[in-house]
Amino acid sequence: MTDLERKLYRIIYNMSRFRKNPTMEDLKRKTGKNEETIRKAVKNLVSHKELTWDKDKKEWSFK
Template sequence: MTDLERKLYQIIYNMSRFRKNPSIEDLKRKTGQDELTIRKAVKNLISQKELEWNKEKQEWRFK
């Protein structure tokens, strides 16, 4: 897991604990990265099965 992936994981995890899904704008502001870079890192986390999106509940699941 890269530093950016670890940072995104922590941000998503911490915000999800309070029932708030972070927007792409939240992630851009907190990481200082552009949208494309963030999307690639989140896709990597999903492909590594670190994150999973639950469509029914509209929330993240964590490993």
């Protein structure tokens, strides 16, 4: 896991604990990265099964 992936994982995890899914604006502000870079990192986390999106509950699940 890269530093950016680890940082995004922690941001998503911590915000999800309080039932608030982070927006792209939240992620851009907290990481200082652009949308394309963030999307690529989140896709890597999903492909490595670190994160999964539950469509029914509309929330993230964690490994």
